[in-house]
Amino acid sequence: xxxxxxxxxxxxxxxxxxxxxxxxxxxxxxxxxxxxxxxxxxxxxxxxxxxxxxxxxxxxxxxxxxxxxxxxxxxxxxxxxxxxxxxxxxxxxxxxxxxxxx
Amino acid sequence: xxxxxxxxxxxxxxxxxxxxxxxxxxxxxxxxxxxxxxxxxxxxxxxxxxxxxxxxxxxxxxxxxxxxxxxxxxxxxxxxxxxxxxxxxxxxxxxxxxxxxxxxxxxxxxxxxxxxxxxxxxxxxxxxxxxxxxxxxxxxxxxxxxxxxxxxxxxxxxxxxxxxxxxxxxxxxxxxxxxxxxxxxxxxxxxxxxxxxxxxxxxxxxxxxxxxxxxxxxxxxxxxxxxxxxxxxxxxxxxxxxxxxxxxxxxxxxxxxxxxxxxxxxxxxxxxxxxxxxxxxxxxxxxxxxxxxxxxxxxxxxxxxxxxxxxxxxxxxxxxxxxxxxxxxxxxxxxxxxxxxxxxxxxxxxxxxxxxxxxxxxxxxxxxxxxxxxxxxxxxxxxxxxxxxxxxxxxxxxxxxxxxxxxxxxxxxxxxxxxxxxxxxxxxxxxxxxxxxxxxxxxxxxxxxxxxxxxxxxxxxxxxxxxxxxxxxxxxxxxxxxxxxxxxxxxxxxxxxxxxxxxxxxxxxxxxxxxxxxxxxxxx
Amino acid sequence: xxxxxxxxxxxxxxxxxxxxxxxxxxxxxxxxxxxxxxxxxxxxxxxxxxxxxxxxxxxxxxxxxxxxxxxxxxxxxxxxxxxxxxxxxxxxxxxxxxxxxxxxxxxxxxxxx
Numbered sequence: 221x222x223x224x225x226x227x228x229x230x231x232x233x234x235x236x237x238x239x240x241x242x243x244x245x246x247x248x249x250x251x252x253x254x255x256x257x258x259x260x261x262x263x264x265x266x267x268x269x270x271x272x273x274x275x276x277x278x279x280x281x282x283x284x285x286x287x288x289x290x291x292x293x294x295x296x297x298x299x300x301x302x303x304x305x306x307x308x309x310x311x312x313x314x315x316x317x318x319x320x321x322x
Numbered sequence: 323x324x325x326x327x328x329x330x331x332x333x334x335x336x337x338x339x340x341x342x343x344x345x346x347x348x349x350x351x352x353x354x355x356x357x358x359x360x361x362x363x364x365x366x367x368x369x370x371x372x373x374x375x376x377x378x379x380x381x382x383x384x385x386x387x388x389x390x391x392x393x394x395x396x397x398x399x400x401x402x403x404x405x406x407x408x409x410x411x412x413x414x415x416x417x418x419x420x421x422x423x424x425x426x427x428x429x430x431x432x433x434x435x436x437x438x439x440x441x442x443x444x445x446x447x448x449x450x451x452x453x454x455x456x457x458x459x460x461x462x463x464x465x466x467x468x469x470x471x472x473x474x475x476x477x478x479x480x481x482x483x484x485x486x487x488x489x490x491x492x493x494x495x496x497x498x499x500x501x502x503x504x505x506x507x508x509x510x511x512x513x514x515x516x517x518x519x520x521x522x523x524x525x526x527x528x529x530x531x532x533x534x535x536x537x538x539x540x541x542x543x544x545x546x547x548x549x550x551x552x553x554x555x556x557x558x559x560x561x562x563x564x565x566x567x568x569x570x571x572x573x574x575x576x577x578x579x580x581x582x583x584x585x586x587x588x589x590x591x592x593x594x595x596x597x598x599x600x601x602x603x604x605x606x607x608x609x610x611x612x613x614x615x616x617x618x619x620x621x622x623x624x625x626x627x628x629x630x631x632x633x634x635x636x637x638x639x640x641x642x643x644x645x646x647x648x649x650x651x652x653x654x655x656x657x658x659x660x661x662x663x664x665x666x667x668x669x670x671x672x673x674x675x676x677x678x679x680x681x682x683x684x685x686x687x688x689x690x691x692x693x694x695x696x697x698x699x700x701x702x703x704x705x706x707x708x709x710x711x712x713x714x715x716x717x718x719x720x721x722x723x724x725x726x727x728x729x730x731x732x733x734x735x736x737x738x739x740x741x742x743x744x745x746x747x748x749x750x751x752x753x754x755x756x757x758x759x760x761x762x763x764x765x766x767x768x769x770x771x772x773x774x775x776x777x778x779x780x781x782x783x784x785x786x787x788x789x790x791x792x793x794x795x796x797x798x799x800x801x802x803x804x805x806x807x808x809x810x811x812x813x814x815x816x817x818x819x820x821x822x823x824x825x826x827x828x829x830x831x832x833x834x835x836x837x838x839x840x841x842x843x844x845x846x
Numbered sequence: 847x848x849x850x851x852x853x854x855x856x857x858x859x860x861x862x863x864x865x866x867x868x869x870x871x872x873x874x875x876x877x878x879x880x881x882x883x884x885x886x887x888x889x890x891x892x893x894x895x896x897x898x899x900x901x902x903x904x905x906x907x908x909x910x911x912x913x914x915x916x917x918x919x920x921x922x923x924x925x926x927x928x929x930x931x932x933x934x935x936x937x938x939x940x941x942x943x944x945x946x947x948x949x950x951x952x953x954x955x956x957x958x959x
């Protein structure tokens with residue numbers, strides 16, 4: 221993978237991982253996916269598996285890109301950045317809906 | 323983990339943790355804000371330096387193509403800087419990717435001299451500024467209080483409070499996983515502030531724990547000298563010599579001719595097995611006990627181990643090259659994690675952003691305290707107003723002071739005597755003025771709107787004045803590949819746009835007059 | 847944990863967070879958290895460094911290792927001074943521990959060659 225693309229790829233994987241985890245949170249599931257039906261247990265498991273896979277892929281890409289030391293540091297910080305981005309997305313997606321119901 | 327946590331952390335513990343969390347934040351929040359903000363700037367100290375020292379930019383000097391020769395290029399420069407006085411010690415920071423010039427510092431019989439020179443050996447006119455690396459960065463770790471390491475002690479104390487605040491915050495926060503991504507930017511202001519406080523606190527927790535801990539680790543032998551007292555009789559210098567493989571010896575007082583330096587560079591490279599020299603020190607120059615120290619550039623690794631190699635300055639023989647033991651090596655890695663001296667742009671930006679996230683964490687904490695107090699106590703008293711003014715003075719006030727210094731840097735003519743001190747004066751006077759403004763104008767709310775307008779105008783003015791005084795606007799800088807200037811200008815433009823939007827929104831929003839206040843109280 | 851349990855008992859007994867602690871008690875807690883905890887960390891760093899050299903570590907290594915450990919402990923014990931049910935106990939444990947460890951490190955320093 222070209223060097224210039226690998227950082228967006230790592231960040232994107234982290235974003236996807238936390239996106240999946242965000243859906244396993246009851247409140248976000250109701251706001252974003254299905255407000256009537258509760259979150260099925262099997263979906264939670266699948267989403268968590270997907271999240272773990274994405275994180276593992278991001279870690280391997282980061283270590284492959286920069287070696288163990290820098291790779292792990294980059295991975296940890298990219299995870300945080302991904303989680304912050306997911307949270308911003310959730311806020312952005314929920315905002316108008318909440319505004320109307322209030 | 324959740325179940326275990328529930329057993330471990332009961333409501334009583336949570337209640338007990340709230341008090342230290344709150345009061346550590348309210349009392350030390352302003353100081354921590356300064357430390358985090360200046361630390362974030364320090365990540366890009368080299369880039370801000372280039373912006374503040376136009377003579378040293380990529381466009382102004384030729385890029386260093388080959389390795390600099392110490393004997394042919396640097397030594398004559400040292401003699402010119404000494405101007406006939408007898409040289410005691412000197413050092414040179416060799417050019418690197420982020421600083422295309424070398425920086426020299428010479429200590430002579432009759433005072434110190436310093437300067438910057440191109441890789442070709444041309445001495446540049448005095449930069450006339452301390453820049454980010456000598457002003458913002460020391461402000462971050464020592465508050466410029468050098469005597470007796472007072473600044474170190476204050477910053478370390480606040481950092482331990484920060485660590486305690488982070489830990490107690492995690493204990494207090496009852497619903498970490500349920501609220502993991504939650505930020506409700508709508509509705510009650512107090513809830514939005516708490517959401518943002520929790521969000522930055524939890525999501526950026528690994529970074530904040532790491533950066534605060536490693537920050538204290540760097541100066542640990544100074545602020546916790548227990549082991550040094552026990553084993554080295556309190557002699558920190560001797561400890562550092564032993565731990566980091568340093569070497570020193572007193573002046574002999576006998577003049578001796580210096581050995582050529584370039585072969586020492588080659589030998590150091592060989593000992594390192596690759597890697598570039600970053601700094602060369604010559605102690606006791608021209609003396610029989612002369613010592614040459616060569617530090618390795620740490621840009622390619624996390625560890626801050628500069629692997630110093632010491633040579634005899636007269637014979638050129640190797641005096642000392644001692645790799646540190648495993649614990650000291652771990653200490654160096656932790657220091658390196660904090661310093662972020664490595665060549666890694668994504669990581670540098672993440673450090674910058676998460677440092678600013680630390681400012682958001684501290685700022686929202688203080689704002690939340692203010693809002694909550696307002697709800698509980700109704701009309702604000704003196705204590706509330708002091709905290710409000712402190713919060714305003716250390717958020718927007720700090721930004722105003724920083725931007726005012728950068729504006730002064732572009733506005734002051736180069737001939738002003740002690741130009742760098744005038745800039746520093748501008749920084750502190752503006753800061754005091756904005757704090758006083760905040761204190762005087764805080765009735766129901768601090769003057770957020772007017773201070774944000776000031777931030778926006780100053781940031782925009784900085785970009786414009788950089789363009790006018792150096793002719794380098796962002797587009798031209800990008801074309802020339804001067805990414806330092808592009809980056810600083812871009813962040814300034816973003817700051818201006820953001821601050822302007824905030825100030826307009828705040829001005830539009832009805833001020834929380836008595837009616838809003840009573841409504842808020844009803845909610846509570 | 848036991849502290850949490852004790853805390854809960856204290857809350858049940860009507861000595862809960864609603865009652866404002868006296869100024870003296872607050873001052874005792876704050877000084878314990880600041881000075882007591884620092885003394886405790888000092889004790890760990892000094893005693894640990896001496897123990898490390900006894901165990902055959904190089905002095906610089908022992909000092910670094912013990913100081914890092916002390917820094918890890920410092921914020922935790924500082925918070926513990928607020929969590930412990932009785933403020934006086936916090937001072938007693940932290941101050942007593944500090945004095946004990948510093949004395950022990952002196953002793954080791956004198957007896958060791």
